[in-house]
Amino acid sequence: MKPKVAIFDLTDCEGCEVQIVNSKFIDRILGGVEFVNFRLGQRVNRWDDFDVAFVEGAVITSEELELVKKIREHSKLVIALGSCACFGGIASINNFLDINEGKKYVYGENADKIEFLYIKPLPEIIKVDFMIRGCPIATEDFERVVSDLFAGRIPKEHTRPVCMDCKSKGNPCQLLKGVACAGPVAYGGCGAPCPTAGMPCDGCRGPLEDPQTTAELELLKKIASKDDIVRLFRKFAPMAPIFKDIGGGKL
């Protein structure tokens, strides 16, 4: 019997679902699983029990809060897809700002009609069995997780700093060039696309396990202003552990 799979998107850009479609495993997935609930891909969607539910996006509305709890009840495994689900994502920058002023700036006199919950990462709301990190997720990560799941294994964390990916690409070091870069403390495995494209790493996959934060901050303080360090960590994974403190101004 084909595994029963659901894919849900909360508030986000849906780029991680696009990465699923971009994956070279797409035919294996289309042919190898039964989509029980996948609004983006099909008309009829059911609330049967799922073997795996992938959840993308941030919980911004109370409807989404209710939805993720329902997903947890219906699924054997819940996998958080991308940094919005894992770490609040870009919209959780709002957590550090005056939300009422923000709503007013965008919606004017109708601001109070817009719901915006303080964004919590999915693992702080429901039990999450595995996180596929990144903004967006790397197709290779998705493929590794899917291979594990097809083989009946729970995927494992592969923790290494982005610097390792970056060095293996032969890139010049951004920090040595004097550019503030999150690479040394950021969770790697992405292939370092940003430094490879000549930009610093902005830590979209959150921190690696036990990062050398003190050393990183010492280094950053020599080359960047406090505001720039805050901006670097308050970007794509603002609610990730450690990043949340730095992005909140604790340097």
Added chain:
Amino acid sequence: MIYDEYVTQIEGHGRIWFDIKDGKVDVRLEIHEGSRLFESFLRGRRADEVPQMSSRICGVCPVPHNLAAIQALENAMGIEASEQVKMLRRLMIASQMVHSHALHLYVLAAADYLGVNGISDVYAKYPEAVKRCVRIRTVGNKGVEVIGGRAVHPANSVPGGFAKLPTRIEMEKLAKDFKGIMNDCIETFNLFASLKYPEFERATEYLAIDDGKHFPSYAGRLVTNKGLNVEAKEYRNYIKEIFKPYSNTKFCILNGHGFHVGAIARINLFKNRLNPVAKDLLKSSPVKFPSDNPFHNNLAQAIEMVHYTEEAIQIAEELAVKLKDEERPKQTKASTGVGVVEAPRGTLIHEYTVDKDGIVRGANLIIPTGMNTTNIEEDLYAILTANIKKPREELKKLAELLFRAYDPCLSCSTH
């Protein structure tokens, strides 16, 4: 409360509420997608990081958000990008159009027309069509990746140009890759030209950008079929946003009424500027453009896939012989700037105010699906009224089919 009635096979969360009483239709396009408040939190960010952040508005069409932001920031900061940079940006847009249209046509829209439930069934019954889609999308993604450093959310495209330029060899390879999908794009046109679209027509105003030379792509004036022809930076004088209590997306009106942006608007307005193969296909098309049938947007997308593939080949071939290293120009002033590009779903406007330290102090974003909302509601009213005698389930399906034909992106429109 959890809604199970969100329209499927579209990007984001929205539903069509309608009621019929005494022979009169009442209809609302309710967009529940959460508001991420981009305009608010982009304030206080550095201009060189904003294009990467703006791109996160949409994972389906990150390129236009990245580029509209860059163009607006450049205008605000007095930066003039080189001709080479503009060519690379047009190549990024062409690549984006090709893979986004393929996604919409095959993954989201096809199931309806083929009478199946969704993408898995399309794959089971028509594996060749899905493989064609994958081939097209792989090359479209490649185009964005080679220039922007990553397919979803370009990494290196910033005000003034690129943190790293592609090589001539990469351009040569890219031209070859795009040539390799030309037949697949033509087959896509043949498939979508053979479909039977619901009969429905409603005249409206079509808007796209015009740079005086190219089929709409990167930068230009705002023009319509009803004679509007104004500079993009004057957009606030013509396009207004209205708040409706049932929608997190603000509804746009142009001179007080609905208007239509997207592939159908571009073809209706600028079909004479299509590249040769696309132009020939259009001549052979059973559907004639300009068309006032919104369902024909799907066919317009298929024609555009051919056009933008031709464009990608032309630009990549030219750059394969003349691409050279350039200095990136720097900020020369602090002001407010407007950027306008064509996204797959239509004209996209970004506006930013930048201070002398290069920090963004104000932002306003007008999104294609936001522009289309009023027109969609007007179309829904017209099509439901025209079919008022039909059973409710059938009306619901027809309304959703119409909504989907716009290729709406509600994540974008709410942002």
